[in-house]
Amino acid sequence: MKANKDYYDVSADLEKAFGKPGSKTYKKALEEAWEEYNAQVLHDARKSAKMTQKELAKRMGVDKSYISKIERGLIVPSVATFYEFIAAIGKTVAIVNPPKIIYGNEA
Secondary structure, X not given: OEEOOOOEEOHHHHHHHHOOOXXXXXXXXXXXXXHHHXXXXXXXXXXXXXXXXXXXXXXXXXXXXXXXXXXXXXXXXXXXXXXXXXHHOOOOOOOOOOOOOOOXXXX
């Protein structure tokens, strides 16, 4: 791992663990990481709306266990369910320019 006073380049470590960027194993790991991230975002959004899983489940017409599984990343919701979840907690979805993801030595 190369060190810099501003950041650490972990690309070699990631490549060792998940393969080269673009490989099947790397793409699978990236997909799983985004799924876990999205689950946490939904959990945090519900909490910031000061709503319990039970209240959200009632609004959506589903079981509380379903909400729990989404928030723990055990179920990846469909796009429709994602929007329903967001609307049920009184939030909206905005499309913004994401930060650039740097692969390898592109920096």
